[in-house]
Amino acid sequence: MKYIDEFRDGATARGVARQIALEANPDRAYRLMEFCGGHTHAIYRYGVQDLLPNHVNMIHGPGCPVCVLPIGRLDMALRLADRDGITLCTYGDMMRVPGSGGRSLLQAKSEGADVRMVYSAADALKLAHQFSDRQVVFFAIGFETTTPPTAVAIQTALAEGLENFTVFCNHVLTPSAIANILESPDVREIGTVPIDGFLGPAHVSVVIGYQPYEFFAREYRKPVVISGFEPLDVMQSILMLIRQLNSGRAEVENQYIRAVSRDGNLKAKTLVAEVFELRRQFEWRGLGVVPYSALRIKQRYARFDAEARFNLSYTPAKEHNGCECGAILRGVLQPIDCKLFATACTPENPMGSCMVSSEGACAAHYSYGRYQAEAGTA
Amino acid sequence: MSAPQARTKRTFGRPLNFKRGVIELAHGSGGRAMAQLIDELFAKSLNNPWLAQGNDQACLDLPAGRLAMTTDSYVISPLFFPGGDIGSLAVHGTVNDIAMSGARPLHLSAGFIIEAGFPLGELRRIVDSMAGAAHDAGISVVTGDTKVVERGKADGVFINTTGIGIVPDGLHLSGDLARPGDRIVINGNIGDHGVAVMSKRTDLDFAVSIVSDSAALHDLVQVMVAAAPELRCLRDPTRGGVATTLNEIARQSGVGMMIDESAIPIQPGVAASCELLGLDPLYVANEGKLVAVCGPQDVEKLLESMTNHPLGKNAALIGEVVADPHHFVRMRTGFGGSRVVDWLSSEQLPRIC
Numbered sequence: 001m002k003y004i005d006e007f008r009d010g011a012t013a014r015g016v017a018r019q020i021a022l023e024a025n026p027d028r029a030y031r032l033m034e035f036c037g038g039h040t041h042a043i044y045r046y047g048v049q050d051l052l053p054n055h056v057n058m059i060h061g062p063g064c065p066v067c068v069l070p071i072g073r074l075d076m077a078l079r080l081a082d083r084d085g086i087t088l089c090t091y092g093d094m095m096r097v098p099g100s101g102g103r104s105l106l107q108a109k110s111e112g113a114d115v116r117m118v119y120s121a122a123d124a125l126k127l128a129h130q131f132s133d134r135q136v137v138f139f140a141i142g143f144e145t146t147t148p149p150t151a152v153a154i155q156t157a158l159a160e161g162l163e164n165f166t167v168f169c170n171h172v173l174t175p176s177a178i179a180n181i182l183e184s185p186d187v188r189e190i191g192t193v194p195i196d197g198f199l200g201p202a203h204v205s206v207v208i209g210y211q212p213y214e215f216f217a218r219e220y221r222k223p224v225v226i227s228g229f230e231p232l233d234v235m236q237s238i239l240m241l242i243r244q245l246n247s248g249r250a251e252v253e254n255q256y257i258r259a260v261s262r263d264g265n266l267k268a269k270t271l272v273a274e275v276f277e278l279r280r281q282f283e284w285r286g287l288g289v290v291p292y293s294a295l296r297i298k299q300r301y302a303r304f305d306a307e308a309r310f311n312l313s314y315t316p317a318k319e320h321n322g323c324e325c326g327a328i329l330r331g332v333l334q335p336i337d338c339k340l341f342a343t344a345c346t347p348e349n350p351m352g353s354c355m356v357s358s359e360g361a362c363a364a365h366y367s368y369g370r371y372q373a374e375a376g377t378a
Numbered sequence: 379m380s381a382p383q384a385r386t387k388r389t390f391g392r393p394l395n396f397k398r399g400v401i402e403l404a405h406g407s408g409g410r411a412m413a414q415l416i417d418e419l420f421a422k423s424l425n426n427p428w429l430a431q432g433n434d435q436a437c438l439d440l441p442a443g444r445l446a447m448t449t450d451s452y453v454i455s456p457l458f459f460p461g462g463d464i465g466s467l468a469v470h471g472t473v474n475d476i477a478m479s480g481a482r483p484l485h486l487s488a489g490f491i492i493e494a495g496f497p498l499g500e501l502r503r504i505v506d507s508m509a510g511a512a513h514d515a516g517i518s519v520v521t522g523d524t525k526v527v528e529r530g531k532a533d534g535v536f537i538n539t540t541g542i543g544i545v546p547d548g549l550h551l552s553g554d555l556a557r558p559g560d561r562i563v564i565n566g567n568i569g570d571h572g573v574a575v576m577s578k579r580t581d582l583d584f585a586v587s588i589v590s591d592s593a594a595l596h597d598l599v600q601v602m603v604a605a606a607p608e609l610r611c612l613r614d615p616t617r618g619g620v621a622t623t624l625n626e627i628a629r630q631s632g633v634g635m636m637i638d639e640s641a642i643p644i645q646p647g648v649a650a651s652c653e654l655l656g657l658d659p660l661y662v663a664n665e666g667k668l669v670a671v672c673g674p675q676d677v678e679k680l681l682e683s684m685t686n687h688p689l690g691k692n693a694a695l696i697g698e699v700v701a702d703p704h705h706f707v708r709m710r711t712g713f714g715g716s717r718v719v720d721w722l723s724s725e726q727l728p729r730i731c
Contacts, residue, residue, distance in 0.1 A: 009712075010712050045717060047717050049715070347720075347723030366720070368718050368720070369718065370718060
């Protein structure tokens with residue numbers, strides 16, 4: 001796999017690890033939050049933490065789209081799937097997240113609801129063509145990365161005059177989530193989550209560019225390094241963050257130069273702005289209600305908005321008792337701190353969303369890293 | 379008055395139409411249509427003395443040794459895939475389960491559940507392929523069953539095969555025999571079957587030239603058993619892949635394992651496909667692979683015997699059994715860290731075999 005293996009090379013990794021060990025000041029700790037689930041996954045899957053000195057610690061952020069969707073929104077999807085004549089399609093991980101009462105879309109499917117896994121918004125559109133007698137609803141989730149394809153699907157449906165295709169829109173925005181974490185009392189006042197710097201999103205930044213993060217670096221004095229998702233990207237970005245912290249800088253730097261520019265993908269941004277507008281507020285799992293942090297479909301495209309067509313309304317739902325997904329998503333707790341972790345809550349029987357997606361901190365820790373705690377070999 | 383003359387007429391039996399004909403409910407009803415299907419397709423293609431007798435059972439003379447027996451059902455989608463089809467797979471899969479005990483496979487049974495409307499031509503392709511695979515493996519399908527269900531109540535064809543074989547006296551291979559210090563060996567590239575099948579799924583558009591590794595492994599096993607007296611256990615990493623097989627053995631034996639990512643053989647096309655689809659090749663199914671655990675003294679001899687066999691050319695030493703009260707399978711990553719290789723949670727790819 002040319003062009004990928006180079007970013008996973010063990011010899012180069014050892015070189016970067018030596019440099020990190022050399023430059024990291026042993027008299028201080030470095031607490032770096034990787035925002036994205038993609039980073040979390042890479043850190044665990046390749047054992048990146050093993051290559052870092054003990055005083056360089058990664059805090060897992062909320063950047064996992066499946067993880068941050070509140071139960072109440074999932075309940076809306078479940079209600080929709082239970083209606084006659086509806087085919088609900090969504091990404092694979094979303095099907096396993098338990099909603100209120102522990103019922104998941106996968107369970108609804110086994111009880112007879114027509115729920116299908118798709119790989120893209122375009123696949124959902126194909127299903128609408130294929131089953132003209134059914135209402136096909138695309139349960140859209142994700143950050144800025146998955147928003148443009150949803151916009152394309154809606155525009156295509158408009159151009160083709162498709163009457164049986166709608167989108168249940170749950171797209172959320174990265175910068176508002178980062179701002180929320182930085183503004184949260186945990187970080188600002190109590191100081192329980194000391195975050196020294198951020199590993200910035202990779203794919204999200206391909207779309208929105210790195211300009212939106214300049215505000216955080218300036219305003220909150222936190223360095224941000226936009227980082228690719230390969231393990232060497234992560235290692236190099238950690239080194240760049242350490243260098244900024246050592247020299248007292250708080251800037252946005254771009255490690256992922258092979259894909260990210262300052263302004264991002266203008267065409268994609270224009271497309272998104274054409275189809276979507278800001279929601280006044282949106283509830284995030286873990287972060288609570290965050291103002292202007294999500295998108296909804298514009299009035300002009302309302303006939304493709306499942307919320308409008310099927311008259312769906314949002315009721316906040318209670319989290320499972322004892323589930324610490326919220327605190328874990330804010331970086332306040334580690335997966336191992338949750339009393340349900342690896343006991344009541346496992347990938348086979350997830351109680352909370354962080355245990356479902358492979359990008360979730362709990363699932364990643366359970367699947368790849370739990371020997372460190374249990375066998376004491378870290 | 380003379381007695382009325384008995385008048386009989388030889389009826390003309392119209393042969394099965396393999397070009398345009400389809401399976402009907404009558405083909406499973408026990409009547410004439412079923413008898414015709416058995417005669418003109420199953421008995422003809424799978425041809426052997428036991429089937430020719432036309433009894434409801436096969437009576438078998440068995441050689442000395444312990445009898446190994448296994449059963450497996452095949453529900454793969456699609457039915458035909460690069461490198462095989464459900465017919466050959468139903469032979470290879472069951473033969474391999476027998477062979478992992480060190481047994482020489484002898485006979486198979488085959489039960490078919492067919493959906494009404496299934497084309498007779500495709501059924502013949504499947505049965506012929508099953509006959510070919512059985513012939514190549516030196517075994518016979520000695521008894522069988524055919525059921526037909528209404529259209530929409532199955533997906534084309536499901537097959538169950540049961541197999542028996544004989545384990546030679548004195549040979550004992552078992553998943554609970556792995557001990558710390560033992561070595562872990564695999565006979566070749568991982569993930570070929572899963573990726574080949576997936577490349578033909580209708581909802582996935584990607585073209586790769588990967589062919590399933592589906593093959594009968596009993597001959598390779600005989601060679602390995604002869605070469606390595608310290609062979610502890612064999613298992614074929616089918617559903618759930620190598621990761622699942624290693625976890626099973628670790629739990630059964632009450633040990634841990636440490637494997638080396640860079641030692642695990644994998645074709646570039648399989649690695650790339652898994653990368654694209656977000657799959658971990660360690661969890662992708664194989665149908666012509668085996669994982670062997672062997673005492674350290676014999677591992678060189680074992681590897682040599684395997685690499686000299688056509689089904690073990692890419693055999694590799696991939697890790698070691700270690701003491702671990704938690705029974706973790708761990709892996710040194712090519713990147714330089716380490717991680718758990720956990721049990722598979724949920725289904726990575728449904729209906730892969």
